Amino acid sequence: MEQLTFGQFNLVYNMLSFAIAAMIFSGVFFVLARNRVAPQYRISLIVSTLVVGIAAYHYLRIFNSWEAAYIIGEAGNYVASGKPFNDAYRYIDWLLTVPLLLVELILVMGLASEKRSKMLTKLVIASFLMILLGYPGEIITGDTSMFSERGLWGLLSTIPFVYILYVLWGELGSTISNQSGKTGILLRNIRLLLLFTWGFYPIVYMAPFFGWEGATATVAIQVGYSLADVLAKAGYGLMIYAIARSKSEDEGYKIGRVVTAT
Template sequence: MIPDQLTSGQYQTVYNLFSLVIAAQLFTALYLVAAQPRVLARYRQALLVSATVCGIAAYHYFRIFNSFRDSFVTDATGGNGVYTQAPGESFNEGYRYVDWFLTVPLLLVELVVVLALAKKLQTSLLLRLVPASALMILLGYPGEISDSDATRNIFGLLSTIPFLYILFVLFVELTRSLDRQPETVRNTVSKMRILLFATWGVYPIAYLLPLLGFDGATAWVGKQAGYSIADILAKCLYGLLIYRIARLKSFADDPAFALEEGGHEGVDAPRSRVNA
């Protein structure tokens, strides 16, 4: 539940966190676009998807930031007083769910695309991961905006089902498809899956705070902090790891490109050369 008032410290904490997320998402998107020439053409689509994810997140955090500023006001000079909810205004948590509804499926798309799997396998993975991730977000929203513990429990449980299915696909079925990937790519994919699991784990914890007895302004600020930090890790850091995979696969596919980029060390040689 949105608190009726925030202390100056709580307000500044949320204000600065939202500003940090905007900067992180925006400049990560710009970096990924600028980095296109650093990978082979076949892997640039994954970088564009990563940049799109960060761009969508930056846009929605602008909206979240503006909604927050409009929702809490103070009469104190210098911004050192108590911030109360402005008449007729309310912080819009829906912006965050719209962002997740668009970006979470794209996070899974960029992972599958950058691996350049066989067309049939790639299609199979996407047809399972994308609907499951969208369903996970849709089922979580009614509980997020509800004041009823029963409603939060029901929709929290329902949204957990597609979440567990996504983990199964990523950790079990995708693993079977990594045999032909360079060892450095396999290691990076393993780190990415752990990153997704760890950062996505923040969301249900924040979601469950009211059910765990945490309420009021402190719990709300903690939820916003958890969501913000998780969004930076799950989008910006994840996007940079996608870029690393694209670089490693580019080096493995084209030794001349690797030599030109100075990044051939530690990358497996193409299999065609190994078997020659």
């Protein structure tokens, strides 16, 4: 583990804390808001809750591992404690949550059952390949240049990554063309959010390719992945809720009111 300044250690520490809070309280919102959408869209909010719940658990483990991996040295900097930092929690998290992110989006799009099943099967397989191929490059500690083993594994991981984005971008485009008003705008926005958030992960993965080394690369990767996760899970879930709410209104769903006797 690289030596970190007080500011570098606490930047990662606070970002991990922020991610935990974002995951937990967005999950609370999804649970409380599920009855505000039509029954056929509630499964998307249930899946959103699972996504942020799984992420919150793994971020707690990452947070604890980060805290245990460093101690304050004599100069006031943070030095390795001798306990390894287990960043594999991120990949375990992605292995579970990325397929669920695909599920919640495809469910809220309202595709025909047969088409939905075929698309989900292909995209879930592609998501597993994307994550499994990316992990070997992440744990390489030697040469991390673009033409190193990290670069090779990153390239292999990019193939299913591009396939997923291509399929979702096209299918969302078709869905948008069949929607109007607020729902169409929200679907267009989530397509842009999908491109921005998912596109941020490979940029963080490539941080060492740009000459960032040692503590700078470590901090950039931890902060970058945490920020991307908050947007891609909690923020994405809020967009899913907004789409489900808008589609429910378009289909005439009214929120039930409890009438009490006086």
